[in-house]
Amino acid sequence: MTDSEKAPLTRPISRRRWVVQAVAAFVSSHQVPKAFAQSTGSVAVGFLSHYPPFSFSDRDGTLKGFDLDVMQRLCTIMGVNLVRVPEGMATLSQKLRAGQIDWIGNQLLTTPENRREFDFVRPSYASIQLTSIQHEDDNRDFLSLDDLVGKKLGVLAKTGIEDQARGALGKSVMAYARIEDALKDLADKKLDVVLEENLIAEYYIERDTLPVKVTAPFASPIPVGLAVRKGQRDMQAKLSDAVKTMLGDGSFKVISEKWFGYDVSRARMGHAMSS
Numbered sequence: 001m002t003d004s005e006k007a008p009l010t011r012p013i014s015r016r017r018w019v020v021q022a023v024a025a026f027v028s029s030h031q032v033p034k035a036f037a038q039s040t041g042s043v044a045v046g047f048l049s050h051y052p053p054f055s056f057s058d059r060d061g062t063l064k065g066f067d068l069d070v071m072q073r074l075c076t077i078m079g080v081n082l083v084r085v086p087e088g089m090a091t092l093s094q095k096l097r098a099g100q101i102d103w104i105g106n107q108l109l110t111t112p113e114n115r116r117e118f119d120f121v122r123p124s125y126a127s128i129q130l131t132s133i134q135h136e137d138d139n140r141d142f143l144s145l146d147d148l149v150g151k152k153l154g155v156l157a158k159t160g161i162e163d164q165a166r167g168a169l170g171k172s173v174m175a176y177a178r179i180e181d182a183l184k185d186l187a188d189k190k191l192d193v194v195l196e197e198n199l200i201a202e203y204y205i206e207r208d209t210l211p212v213k214v215t216a217p218f219a220s221p222i223p224v225g226l227a228v229r230k231g232q233r234d235m236q237a238k239l240s241d242a243v244k245t246m247l248g249d250g251s252f253k254v255i256s257e258k259w260f261g262y263d264v265s266r267a268r269m270g271h272a273m274s275s
Contacts, residue, residue, distance in 0.1 A: 045101060047085065048092070066260075121226040129221045131197070136212055152172055153172060
C-alpha cells in the first residue's frame, strides 16, 4: 500500500495507518440492509486480499492468514459460519457501510476519526508497533533516525517510512518492494537495520528462520480493533464476548504461536501488546 502523506516518524507510521486513512476518507450514502447473520446464520467478514501474514492468498488461491484463523475461531465461538470476502480497503469500507459485510477481519486503527465512522470491538487481541530489526549479532542501539546517519537502512518502498527516512538519511536508505527481501539482506549483513511493523517482521523471521531480531521500538504501540458498522451494538457485544472467550480458553495462544512463534497478546521484547 502507498500513501502520499509524509507523517513524521515520531508518530506511529505503518501500513495499517494508511489502510485506516483510506477507510476514514470514504464517505457513503448507502442504506444499511438487514444484517447478513440474521437471515442466513452466517457472517460475511471482509479481509484485505494481500496483507501477509494477516490475510493473503496461497498458491492455489485460498485466502489464509493470522486474521483468518482468528476470525474462524471467533465465528466458531459465536456459532455462525464464516464467509470470507477478500477485497481492497476502499471496497471493504463501502461494503461495511452498505451492510454487505458484517465486520472487517483485519484490525484497524482506533483513531478519533475512525471512532466517528465505526464502532470498535474491545478487547483487542494484539497491537502493532514500528520497530527496528537488526542482525542477531548486532548489539548497537538504533532508537531514532539520528542514530542511523551513515548506516544502511532497509524499508518498504512507496511508504511514509521511506519518505521520512530518505528526507533524513538520503541515499543510505534502501527501498524494497517486499519487506522479506530487506530482511534477507539484513540476514546477509548487507544492511545495518530494517524498519517494519513488529508482527510483520516477526512473522518473516519465524517463517524463514532468519538470523535477525526485533529490537528497539521506533514509536508507541498503535491501538487497533475490529471495526463494525456504527450502531451495531449487538454485533459489537457478541464479538467482544467471543474475543474474551478466545483469549481465556487458550485458543488464541495456539493461533498466535502458529504464525509468530509466541502469544502476541502478551508483551514481548518491549512491545506493549493489547490484552
